[in-house]
Amino acid sequence: MLPNYYQFYCPVKILSGQLAVSNIPFEMTLLGCQRAMVVTDKGVVKAGLIDMVKSAFADSDVKIGRIFDEVPQDSSDKVANRIAKMFKTERCDCFIAVGGGSALDSAKGANIVLSAGSGNILDFQGADKITSDLKPLIAIPTTAGTGSEVTKVAVIYNETTETKMSFVSDKLYPDLAVIDPRMTLTMPPMITAATGMDALTHAVEAYTCIQKNPIDDIYAKTAIDLIRRYLVRATQDGKDTEARMGMANGALFAGIAFSNSMVGMVHALAHALGGVCHVPHGIANAILLPWCLEYNLPKVPEYIAELSGLLGGARAYLEPLEQAEETISLIRNLLKKLNRISSIPEKLRDAKVEEDQLPEAAEAAINDGALVYNPREVSYNDALDVYRKAF
Numbered sequence: 001m002l003p004n005y006y007q008f009y010c011p012v013k014i015l016s017g018q019l020a021v022s023n024i025p026f027e028m029t030l031l032g033c034q035r036a037m038v039v040t041d042k043g044v045v046k047a048g049l050i051d052m053v054k055s056a057f058a059d060s061d062v063k064i065g066r067i068f069d070e071v072p073q074d075s076s077d078k079v080a081n082r083i084a085k086m087f088k089t090e091r092c093d094c095f096i097a098v099g100g101g102s103a104l105d106s107a108k109g110a111n112i113v114l115s116a117g118s119g120n121i122l123d124f125q126g127a128d129k130i131t132s133d134l135k136p137l138i139a140i141p142t143t144a145g146t147g148s149e150v151t152k153v154a155v156i157y158n159e160t161t162e163t164k165m166s167f168v169s170d171k172l173y174p175d176l177a178v179i180d181p182r183m184t185l186t187m188p189p190m191i192t193a194a195t196g197m198d199a200l201t202h203a204v205e206a207y208t209c210i211q212k213n214p215i216d217d218i219y220a221k222t223a224i225d226l227i228r229r230y231l232v233r234a235t236q237d238g239k240d241t242e243a244r245m246g247m248a249n250g251a252l253f254a255g256i257a258f259s260n261s262m263v264g265m266v267h268a269l270a271h272a273l274g275g276v277c278h279v280p281h282g283i284a285n286a287i288l289l290p291w292c293l294e295y296n297l298p299k300v301p302e303y304i305a306e307l308s309g310l311l312g313g314a315r316a317y318l319e320p321l322e323q324a325e326e327t328i329s330l331i332r333n334l335l336k337k338l339n340r341i342s343s344i345p346e347k348l349r350d351a352k353v354e355e356d357q358l359p360e361a362a363e364a365a366i367n368d369g370a371l372v373y374n375p376r377e378v379s380y381n382d383a384l385d386v387y388r389k390a391f
Helices: 020-030 042-046 049-055 077-089 101-116 189-208 214-236 241-261 265-277 281-296 301-305 320-342 355-365 369-373 380-390
Strands: 013-016 035-039 063-068 094-099 137-141 153-158 163-168 176-179
Touching: 013 020, 013 241, 020 049, 020 137, 020 176, 035 077, 035 101, 042 049, 042 094, 049 063, 049 094, 063 077, 077 101, 077 153, 094 101, 101 137, 101 153, 101 163, 153 265, 163 265, 163 369, 176 241, 189 214, 189 241, 189 265, 189 281, 189 301, 189 320, 214 241, 214 320, 265 281, 265 355, 265 369, 265 380, 281 320, 281 380, 301 320, 355 380
Parallel strands: 013 176, 035 063, 035 094, 094 137, 137 176
Antiparallel strands: 153 163
């Protein structure tokens, strides 16, 4: 059924395929840029992926002006402010973000600071508070999970309050997303599994939240189908280029879907776990997804039911509630299979969460903006109950 009203917007140019990275210098000239600042982390450098980016500039008139490789596991306000200062000092005119969600969000955060002329990113937390145009941003994901290369969202860790802050604006869309499977070949099994479950969560929440729409539904369902076909393969064999390409595109489609439809309870609870307990975002999503779907089941059984076939379910003759339960069971089975291959945690206790941390996380979760789009209202006690079930 069509909603009475919906919006869809994705202005990102996408290059997807083998050797896509080699096109970056040409794309920089189209953007009117000459001197890029690369934002990445030590792991990406160690894996040799920055060398691949640098080699694309070998015979080019455009240049890399500075490489910042100190992005932490969770992009933070202080790191974003540091990057912005270096960008100005080195006289760069665009960003190239290479890495997972933290690197991409760090570049987005620095871009906010630079373009607004403010020294503090915290001034722009929330939705649609960014009014200035941003510097060009080229996003090269090295994981297949966050979808940040095609989203208008940045999640930044506030080091002072120990919470994750969301920034949402159409200004935050990258100008270019470069999907090159070579950039994901070095991901170890655990990270492959966790980022893949992150992408699955994006797609499932986009399909079941209150702001869903028919265009995003297509992207979300395509993403779920790709993830079901390729996530286990990519986790088992990291050199499987077909599986890596399938997952990279699955994460991309899921990112487009949730950037418009938004996410819900899973992300709210996962953000809180990241801030309070420092659980990696993909792992938190993987553990919480089936439990949150169970919580939302009374409100949207038909939407959850419609995903069972995409996840490998075959019993289409079931009633919607039964079929929705099958969807949840299939997601649990997928996580179990990934656990056997990669040791990704299935419970919060296995992700080094302490039970006495759960009340603090629940308090943080109910103040997370993602809950606005959840199909069912969530109280402090509801959040705490889901955490305890997942523990």
